[in-house]
Amino acid sequence: MSNLELRELPVVEPEIVPCCPPVTSAALSEADSVKMAAMFKALADPVRLRLFSRVASHEGGEACVCDIQDVGVSQPTVSHHLKKLREAGLLTSERRGTWVYYRVDPEVLATMAGLLAAGR
Template identity: 75%
Template structure:
């Protein structure tokens, strides 16, 4: 199991307040990644490297209200147990959080993940 923590530096491992953008790594064009930063980014990309997982992540991220019931995102061409397996992998990678409500599980993108992922691809500042 690989856990990607989005925070670095003092307080690393703590859940950042909602809305804070705490990137996993500096922008790729800013400087070469350190080994630990590269491992965190690779784990995140590995979790998203499967087309079904990428579709599921997109379904959760784009769902109105910011969360979605697993019962509403099962139409990705694989069985329900396979959907649950892929969602578990995304959760283990730190990309999603989940909450059980009765018989259903609701998923939400981990706070700041999309912004932190976007920061990784920021272009280098102009000289």
């Protein structure tokens, strides 16, 4: 038996820092436009958009590839599209046994919304 006392650590919410300023705040730099274009290009494909939506809306905030692969294309094509979403920074993934689980990066939706926010 130990004399150590278990304490609950405080929950620290990550600070959401957008990759780029809102498009209405000033003219975009070349670097910011490249970052933004990569995110929006990844979502410009209907299959990728559906996969992203399935992951984002899945119970618990993450989805096994086995739960989201029925989008009307072959499994290798699903893997290709998920890779593109990961490369654009829209999804993170974790291998558990033979399956890969995907999660929307917590900052992504807020960042994308911030990019398109109207300036006041």
